[in-house]
Amino acid sequence: MVDVSGKPVTRREAEATAMVELSADVLAALPSNPKGNPLEVARFAGIQAAKRTAELIPMCHPLPLTFVDVVTEIQPAGIFIRATAATAGPTGVEMEAMVAASIAALTIYDMCKAIDKGIVIREVVLERKSGGKSGDYRRTPRQP
Numbered sequence: 001m002v003d004v005s006g007k008p009v010t011r012r013e014a015e016a017t018a019m020v021e022l023s024a025d026v027l028a029a030l031p032s033n034p035k036g037n038p039l040e041v042a043r044f045a046g047i048q049a050a051k052r053t054a055e056l057i058p059m060c061h062p063l064p065l066t067f068v069d070v071v072t073e074i075q076p077a078g079i080f081i082r083a084t085a086a087t088a089g090p091t092g093v094e095m096e097a098m099v100a101a102s103i104a105a106l107t108i109y110d111m112c113k114a115i116d117k118g119i120v121i122r123e124v125v126l127e128r129k130s131g132g133k134s135g136d137y138r139r140t141p142r143q144p
Helices: 024-032 038-051 094-112
Strands: 010-021 065-075 078-089 120-130
Touching: 010 094, 024 094, 038 065, 038 078, 038 094, 065 094, 078 094, 094 120
Parallel strands: none
Antiparallel strands: 010 078, 010 120, 065 078
């Protein structure tokens, strides 16, 4: 791991997103899923995953997170996920936000795979981050 002991403690925040492409049949079946509400379970899974990022990614520092949230939005093509993480510390929370979005997406897949195994998880990206030595970052969508 990189030594961050000399870096100043600052407020740091990051936001990541993911898209889970679902068929119309899966979207219609969301309210009657026998495993429970996939969106609410995904929210809790993403929050829990953010708190365990350092256990999952070997070179990540364990961070005292001050805020984590995962929001899901039903769209015609599937579920859009937005995960936000924050801390006051010497290193950023980009990985925590990305892990939260990824695990929320995987949770939706897990809870819906009995209906359709062709679910696609795509575009797990860092949207923005603030704080730290490198300053603020905001993703610019890439043109095809």
